Amino acid sequence: MENASIAEILEEYAKYLEINNEDFFRVRAYNSAARSVLGLDFNIAEILKSGEELPKIKGVGKNIQGHIEEIVNSGTFHELEEIKSNTPQILIVMNKIPGVGAKKAFKIHKELGVNSLGELEYACIENRLAMLDGFGEKSQNKILKNIEYVKLSMQRRLLADAEETAEKIHSFFESIDYVEKYEIAGSYRRKLETVKDLDLVIVAQGESNVLDKIAKEGFFDEIREGGEKKISAALDGLPVDLRCFEKDDFYTALHHFTGSKAHHERLRGIAKSKNFKINEYGIFQGDKKLKVSSEEEIYEILGLHYIPPELREGIFEFREDLDFENLVTEEDIKGIFHIHTNYSDGAMALQDIVDYCRSRNFKYTGISDHSRSAFYAGGLKEEELFDQIEKIDAVNAENRDFFVFKGIESDILPDGSLDYSKDVLQKLDFVIASIHSHFNMSMSEMTDRIIKAVNNPCTKILGHPTGRLLLSRDGYQVDMYEVIKECCRNNVIIELNCNPYRLDIDWRYLQTLIKEGGRVILCPDAHSKNGFEHIKYGVYAARKGGLTPAHVLNTLDTDGIAGILKNKC
Ligand SMILES: [Zn+2]
Numbered sequence: 214m215e216n217a218s219i220a221e222i223l224e225e226y227a228k229y230l231e232i233n234n235e236d237f238f239r240v241r242a243y244n245s246a247a248r249s250v251l252g253l254d255f256n257i258a259e260i261l262k263s264g265e266e267l268p269k270i271k272g273v274g275k276n277i278q279g280h281i282e283e284i285v286n287s288g289t290f291h292e293l294e295e296i297k298s299n300t301p302q303i304l305i306v307m308n309k310i311p312g313v314g315a316k317k318a319f320k321i322h323k324e325l326g327v328n329s330l331g332e333l334e335y336a337c338i339e340n341r342l343a344m345l346d347g348f349g350e351k352s353q354n355k356i357l358k359n360i361e362y363v364k365l366s367m368q369r370r371l372l373a374d375a376e377e378t379a380e381k382i383h384s385f386f387e388s389i390d391y392v393e394k395y396e397i398a399g400s401y402r403r404k405l406e407t408v409k410d411l412d413l414v415i416v417a418q419g420e421s422n423v424l425d426k427i428a429k430e431g432f433f434d435e436i437r438e439g440g441e442k443k444i445s446a447a448l449d450g451l452p453v454d455l456r457c458f459e460k461d462d463f464y465t466a467l468h469h470f471t472g473s474k475a476h477h478e479r480l481r482g483i484a485k486s487k488n489f490k491i492n493e494y495g496i497f498q499g500d501k502k503l504k505v506s507s508e509e510e511i512y513e514i515l516g517l518h519y520i521p522p523e524l525r526e527g528i529f530e531f532r533e534d535l536d537f538e539n540l541v542t543e544e545d546i547k548g549i550f551h552i553h554t555n556y557s558d559g560a561m562a563l564q565d566i567v568d569y570c571r572s573r574n575f576k577y578t579g580i581s582d583h584s585r586s587a588f589y590a591g592g593l594k595e596e597e598l599f600d601q602i603e604k605i606d607a608v609n610a611e612n613r614d615f616f617v618f619k620g621i622e623s624d625i626l627p628d629g630s631l632d633y634s635k636d637v638l639q640k641l642d643f644v645i646a647s648i649h650s651h652f653n654m655s656m657s658e659m660t661d662r663i664i665k666a667v668n669n670p671c672t673k674i675l676g677h678p679t680g681r682l683l684l685s686r687d688g689y690q691v692d693m694y695e696v697i698k699e700c701c702r703n704n705v706i707i708e709l710n711c712n713p714y715r716l717d718i719d720w721r722y723l724q725t726l727i728k729e730g731g732r733v734i735l736c737p738d739a740h741s742k743n744g745f746e747h748i749k750y751g752v753y754a755a756r757k758g759g760l761t762p763a764h765v766l767n768t769l770d771t772d773g774i775a776g777i778l779k780n781k782c
């Protein structure tokens with residue numbers, strides 16, 4: 214077991230304590246224990262398994278150490294399971310609503326007797342929330358609007374979350390031998406940033422009622438509807454549709470159920486113009502069903518270049534000038550920028566980041582902690598930044614085959630200026646300019662604010678340009694076309710933030726960016742080791758946007774990146 218998993222479980226407990234309005238100091242104790250665990254340079258589970266005594270961990274007393282031992286042995290601990298089963302579901306749901314938070318959720322539940330999302334909505338409509346101490350009409354309206362997001366997130370989930378369920382499905386299919394071939398199709402296969410369900414396309418070997426047999430394995434949490442050709446099941450609360458096909462129909466079925474609707478509509482039009490017909494049952498020339506043994510063949514028959522699943526959104530995949538054969542892959546990424554260290558709100562020390570990047574065969578990294586205005590995220594005071602610069606120089610002096618670029622993620626202040634003076638920013642290799650506060654500006658104000666930051670000669674990268682958090686918060690109002698144009702004019706690189714909640718810039722803007730001559734940089738915005746894994750979601754999004762390695766800055770080698778960053782302000 215990794216330390217990160219232990220930390221996650223401790224944090225989960227803290228969250229539950231908070232939701233249940235427990236003592237603030239207890240909540241803080243578990244959160245800080247989790248942070249200490251994340252920052253350790255040894256593996257707790259290994260030490261415990263070896264029977265050795267655990268070295269003293271900051272903030273971990275006898276009690277929490279007991280929990281940790283239990284976690285290592287059983288994956289959880291008693292108190293966590295207890296509080297989980299005693300927590301009313303509505304508190305968990307309300308806690309996810311922006312503008313509510315743990316304290317207010319508890320108050321709403323206790324004082325208004327709200328037990329479901331519907332009741333909360335109704336209480337808002339009846340103006341009962343606004344009357345509650347500590348609330349008001351403004352916060353009531355905000356909550357009412359945010360309920361919509363929660364409803365949405367209950368219907369859809371992040372690709373990263375659906376992937377966990379998909380992994381379970383893969384292991385299940387590995388454990389049975391009567392399914393010859395299967396694939397998860399749908400928006401999951403298209404790597405859409407959020408998915409509503411998983412669609413499985415299956416071929417069985419010599420089995421008459423394979424879906425029935427699968428249903429009886431007891432693997433799925435629920436079988437909602439059964440049938441010979443299709444069953445609707447659920448796993449982890451995610452709907453899963455399983456459809457069974459003859460072997461010869463596998464690829465046309467896979468293609469059909471991969472979608473999207475918009476892609477198929479375009480494809481049907483093209484097929485018709487060439488005297489073919491394509492639908493759920495296959496591809497036809499007149500009445501004759503054509504045999505296909507790959508998806509590539511379907512496109513070939515229609516005289517088209519092959520369109521990978523990620524591109525099938527009916528947006529720009531039919532354009533002739535795009536190079537879909539060389540879409541960027543994770544292996545193309547040579548190094549990563551936008552990493553937070555324990556100087557601000559990251560969990561990893563500089564040296565750990567370097568070691569980790571080297572173990573992943575990255576050639577360089579770009580460190581960018583929060584700037585001083587982001588005090589809530591431990592933003593760096595000038596002295597701290599200078600200290601970090603010195604440490605990075607020392608690391609670079611020691612390493613010949615790995616380079617650390619010195620940077621900062623500077624807040625874009627409400628008036629569009631950056632944190633720190635020019636003298637300070639000049640000491641750095643790069644500045645990421647990002648918005649972290651004052652989201653509620655009009656579109657023209659916000660666009661002006663960002664454009665001013667982009668025109669600052671110190672700005673090299675524009676961080677998460679819309680500020681959206683998928684399924685929980687819309688981006689701020691901003692004219693992205695103007696921002697893209699200004700970035701390209703000023704040689705500012707736009708970040709594609711790879712965090713699965715962000716994926717910001719949205720891939721739908723990427724062709725516009727390319728047309729303007731711009732490039733992106735794929736940044737995990739990592740705050741811990743786990744964050745580095747997010748690069749793959751950025752790669753998916755980049756592929757959906759039709760990007761090749763030439764469009765992605767961090768496919769360059771160290772000298773290439775250094776060349777781009779060399780003009781300091
Ligand atoms: Zn940020």
Ligand SMILES: [Zn+2]
Nearest residue numbers: 551553622738
């Ligand atoms: Zn960041």
